[in-house]
Amino acid sequence: xSDLILLTGATGYVGGxxxxxxEKQGLRVRxxxxxxxxxxxxxxxxxxxxxxxxxxxxSLAGVFAGVGTAYYLVHSxxxxxxxxxxxxxxxxxxxxxxxxxxxxRIVYLGGxxxxxxxxxxxxxSRQETGDALRAQHSQVIEFRASIVIGSGSLSFxxxxxxxxxxxxxxxxxWVNVKAQPIAIEDLLAYLTAVLNLPTSGxxxxxxxxxxxxxxxxxxxxxxxxxxxxxxxxxxxxxxxxLSSLWLGLVTPLYAxxxxxxxxxxxxxxxxxxxxxxxxxxxxxxxxxxxxxRALINxxxxxxxxxxxxxxxxxxxxxSWGGSRFGSRLVDSRTVVVSVxxxxxxxPIRRIGGKTGWYYGNWLWSVRGFIDxxxxxxxxxxxxxxxxxxxxxESLDFWRVERFERGSLLRLQAEMKVPGRAWLEFExxxxxxxxxxxxxxxxxxxxxxxxxxxxxxxxxxxxxxxxMLRNIARAAELTHSGISGRKxxxxxxx
Numbered sequence: 001x002s003d004l005i006l007l008t009g010a011t012g013y014v015g016g017x018x019x020x021x022x023e024k025q026g027l028r029v030r031x032x033x034x035x036x037x038x039x040x041x042x043x044x045x046x047x048x049x050x051x052x053x054x055x056x057x058x059s060l061a062g063v064f065a066g067v068g069t070a071y072y073l074v075h076s077x078x079x080x081x082x083x084x085x086x087x088x089x090x091x092x093x094x095x096x097x098x099x100x101x102x103x104x105r106i107v108y109l110g111g112x113x114x115x116x117x118x119x120x121x122x123x124x125s126r127q128e129t130g131d132a133l134r135a136q137h138s139q140v141i142e143f144r145a146s147i148v149i150g151s152g153s154l155s156f157x158x159x160x161x162x163x164x165x166x167x168x169x170x171x172x173x174w175v176n177v178k179a180q181p182i183a184i185e186d187l188l189a190y191l192t193a194v195l196n197l198p199t200s201g202x203x204x205x206x207x208x209x210x211x212x213x214x215x216x217x218x219x220x221x222x223x224x225x226x227x228x229x230x231x232x233x234x235x236x237x238x239x240x241x242l243s244s245l246w247l248g249l250v251t252p253l254y255a256x257x258x259x260x261x262x263x264x265x266x267x268x269x270x271x272x273x274x275x276x277x278x279x280x281x282x283x284x285x286x287x288x289x290x291x292x293r294a295l296i297n298x299x300x301x302x303x304x305x306x307x308x309x310x311x312x313x314x315x316x317x318x319s320w321g322g323s324r325f326g327s328r329l330v331d332s333r334t335v336v337v338s339v340x341x342x343x344x345x346x347p348i349r350r351i352g353g354k355t356g357w358y359y360g361n362w363l364w365s366v367r368g369f370i371d372x373x374x375x376x377x378x379x380x381x382x383x384x385x386x387x388x389x390x391x392x393e394s395l396d397f398w399r400v401e402r403f404e405r406g407s408l409l410r411l412q413a414e415m416k417v418p419g420r421a422w423l424e425f426e427x428x429x430x431x432x433x434x435x436x437x438x439x440x441x442x443x444x445x446x447x448x449x450x451x452x453x454x455x456x457x458x459x460x461x462x463x464x465x466x467m468l469r470n471i472a473r474a475a476e477l478t479h480s481g482i483s484g485r486k487x488x489x490x491x492x493x
Contacts, residue, residue, distance in 0.1 A: 003027060003028055003068065004028045004029075004030060004066045004067050004068060005022060005027055005028065005029050005030070005067065005068070005069050005070070005071070005195075006029075006030050006031075006032060006063065006064060006067040006069070006070040006071065006098075006103070007019055007022070007029055007030070007031050007032070007070075007071045007073070008031075008032045008033075008054070008070075008071060008072055008073050008074050008094070009071070009072075009073030009074055010031040010033060010039055011033055011035065011038045011039060012073060013148075013150075013152055013153055013154070013184075014073055014109060014148070014184070014187065014188070014191075015071070015073045017184065017188055018071065018073070018188055018191055018192070019031065019043075019047070021188055021192055022192070023043075023044045023046060023047060025192070026046065027046070027195075028046050028047075029046065029047045029048075030047070030048050030049075030050060030063075030067065031043070031047060031048070031049045031050070032050055032052050032054075032063055033049065033050075033051065033052075034051065034052070034053050036049045036050075036051045050063050054074055054090040054091075054093050054094045055086065055089060055090050055093065056093075057093045057096070057097065060093065060094070060097040061097075063097070063101075064097060064098050064100075064101030064102075064103050065101060067098070067101065067103050068103065068104050068105070069103070069104065069105045069106075069107060069194075069195060070094075070098050070103050070105070070106050070107070071106075071107045071108075071191070072091065072094055072095075072106055072107065072108045072109075072133060073108075073109055074087075074090055074091075074094075075087055075125070075126065075129065083121075083125065084121060084124070084125040084128065087125050087126075087128070087129045087132075088125075088128055088129065088132045090129075091129045091130075091132035091133045092132045092133075092135070092136055094106075094133070095132065095133045095134075095135070095136035095137040095140070096136045096137075098136075098137055099136055099137045099138070103137075104139065105139045105140075105141060105194075106133055106137050106139065106140045106141070107140075107141045107143075107191065107194050108129070108130055108133055108140060108141070108142045108143070109142075109143050109145065109187075109191070110126040110127055110129060110130045110142050110143065110144045110145075111123045111126035111127065111144055111145065111146070111264070111269065112144045112145060112146045112179075112180065112206055112208065112269035112270065112271065113126075113127065113144075113264075113267045113268075113269050114267075114268070114272070115127055117267065118267075119267055120264040120266065120267055122264045123264050123267055123269075126144075127144075130142040130204065134202050137202075138201070138202070139199075139200065139201060139202055140202045141194050141197065141199070141202070141203055141205070142202075142203070142204045142205070143187075143190055143191065143194075143205050143206075143207050143276075144204060144205070144206045144207065145182050145187055145207050145208060146179040146180045146181055146182065146208050146269035146270070147179050147180075147181035147182070147215075147218070147269070148181070148182060148183075148184055148187055149181050149182070149183050149184065149218075149287060149290040149291060149294055150183060150184025150185070150290075150293075150294050150297070151184075151294045151295070151297045151298035152298075153184060153294075155181075156294055159215070159218055159219050159222055160222065162219060163219050163222050163223050163226070163228060163230060164226070164228075164444065164445075164446055164449075165446070165447060165450065166230070166447070167228075167229070167230060167231065167446060167447055168230075168231045168232075168233065169219070169230060169231070169232045169233065170233055170235055171216060171232045171233060171234050171235065172234075172235060173234075173236070173266070174215065174265035174266050175214060175215050175216040175219075175232070175234070176214045176215075176216055176234070177214060177215070177265055177266060177267070177268055178212050178213065178214055178268045178269075178270060179212070179213065179214065179215065179268070179269045179270070180208030180209060180211065180212055180213075180269060180270050180271050181208065181209055181211070181213065181218065181287045181290060182207060182208045182209050182284055182290070183209065183284065183285050183289070183290035183293060183294075184290075184294075185285075185293065186207075186209070186282065186284040186285060186290075187207070189282050190205070190207050190276070190280060190282060193280050193282065197279070203275075205275055205276040205279065205280075206271040206272060206273060206275070206276060207271070207276045207284070208269075208270075208271050208284065209284040209285060209286055209287055209290060210284065210286055211286055211287045211288075212270055213287055215265065216232055218287060218291070219232070220232070221287065221288055221291055222291055225288075225291055225292060225295065226295075226445065227445070228445065228446050328441055328442065328443045329441070329442045329443075329444065329453050330439060330440070330441050330442075331439070331440045331457070331460055331461075331464065332437060332438065332439040332440070333437070333438055333464065333465065333468055334435055334436065334437045334438075335435070335436050335468050335469065335471075335472045336430060336432050336433065336434070336435050336436075337432075337433050337434050337436060337472045337475050337476055338432055338433040338476065339433050339434060339475050339476055340429075340433065340434060341406055341407060341427045341428065341429050341434045342406045343434075343475055344427045344433070344434035344436055344472075344475045345405070345406045345407065345409075345425075345427045345475075346474075346475060347471050347474035347475055348409050348425045348427070348436075348471060349387070349388070349389055349403075349405070349409065350386060350387060351395070351409075351425075351471075352382070352383050352395045352396045352398070353382040353383035353386060353395070353396065354382070354386060355386065357467060358466075358467045358470040358471050358474065359463060359466030359467040359469070359470050360462075360463050360466060360467075363459075363463060364379060364396075365379060367379070367397075367415070368396065368397060368415075371397055371415040371416055374416040375416065376397065376414070376415050376416040377394075377397050377414050377415065378397060379396045379397050381394050381395075381396060381397070382395075382396060383395045383396065389403050389409065390403065391403050394414070395411060397413065397414050397415040398411035398412065398413055398414060398423065399411065399412045399413075399414050401422070406427065407426065407427050407428070408424070408425070408426050408427070409424065409425045410422055410423075410424040410425075411423045411424070417442075417449075417452065418444065418445045418446070418448040418449040418452050419442055419443050419444040419445040419449035419452070419453075420442070420443040420445075421440070421441065421442045421443070422439075422440070422441040422442075423438075423439070423440055423441075424437075424438070424439040424440075424441065425437070425438055425439075425471075426439070434475075436468065436471060436472060436475070438464060438467065438468045438471075440460060440464060
């Protein structure tokens with residue numbers, strides 16, 4: 001068997017994570033995509049990218065050369081028009097080209113649902129796509145899954161947005177329909193385990209976790225783990241169209257995708273046999289563990305994210321309330337200074353304590369006093385050392401979460417706030433000297449967290465802009481050899 005793997009959907013949620021796993025295993029991967037530029041900075045040396053479109057058979061010529069296994073992770077849920085017909089045509093083109101090139105196996109991810117029932121157009125299309133693949137190829141391994149729980153997944157983002165933003169939820173009937181959710185880690189485990197599967201024919205495997213639960217139960221569990229109290233009021237009305245508009249207002253889903261998703265939620269998506277359990281030595285985790293891991297992984301991904309890259313990718317957009325990344329609200333700004341990064345970072349590493357916060361120190365003191373009144377740590381802890389910082393130590397009412405001397409400082413707030421907050425400073429070299437980026441990040445806890453953020457946002461604009469301006473001034477004064485007393489005077493302005 002050839003060790004070259006063809007992967008479609010690498011720019012999507014499941015495909016992107018699958019690509020990382022395949023690369024970590026040292027496997028050679030060829031990614032088929034309509035937008036090669038979207039993968040250029042995400043691949044390793046063992047991965048190649050080819051430009052092709054499964055709706056254009058001529059573009060598939062040569063794509064399958066040397067491929068042993070091909071992953072088909074394409075669907076048209078977000079497109080307008082007859083997406084079912086597009087899915088069938090695309091799958092048929094792909095499987096026909098794969099068979100002609102001698103590809104041994106196609107692996108496909110579809111959706112659970114009893115085909116004898118009146119399935120939604122979306123679920124019906126997922127299963128018809130599997131049929132179209134099998135009609136053109138002799139070995140298609142199809143996995144059928146229900147709700148995928150993982151940080152960034154469509155269903156999980158919808159659940160999170162509803163729970164975080166709505167203390168009281170109007171719940172149509174689909175909230176009580178049973179599903180069998182699976183953690184993204186377990187789904188990926190199945191998709192990689194199939195590479196060593198000895199079967200020679202086509203097979204459908206129904207996969208999911210051990211729990212049969214409703215969307216309502218998942219939302220209540222998410223609320224429990226986030227420490228939120230939520231009331232859910234069932235209603236007999238609210239059509240899929242109205243539900244999709246509602247979801248478009250309060251979640252990241254836009255109405256077209258929301259309507260297709262809601263229509264699918266009326267169908268139970270449960271495992272009807274144990275074929276996957278007897279074939280694979282995998283035991284998927286519970287939905288409670290899946291939610292917990294999604295929250296942990298979100299923190300880990302957030303901790304390694306370069307906000308400068310995310311914000312600058314579309315230019316310096318300024319909007320009231322900041323930008324949104326997942327469930328977090330972000331307010332970021334930059335300044336360029338004509339000094340090397342080490343000098344630009346010097347005032348940042350001295351921040352807090354006796355040095356102060358470079359702007360509005362009296363406001364910071366007031367905030368610390370309010371925190372004390374609320375039972376928080378206040379601002380009196382100061383800092384251990386005026387020049388050096390270490391990960392894990394306290395800094396006024398912050399905690400040093402990450403510190404890279406000369407380039408990065410991230411502080412996590414320990415003051416009392418309705419959510420979690422971070423303040424980050426990053427210094428990078430540029431032709432003029434150095435760029436200093438200051439970023440405030442807030443993960444709001446429910447509606448009160450949102451009200452808190454938007455209530456103090458005008459103050460953030462005032463204080464943080466002044467802070468960054470004075471940090472830049474302090475960096476240039478330091479580089480010019482200005483005395484420590486003069487520097488402290490400049491910082492207090």
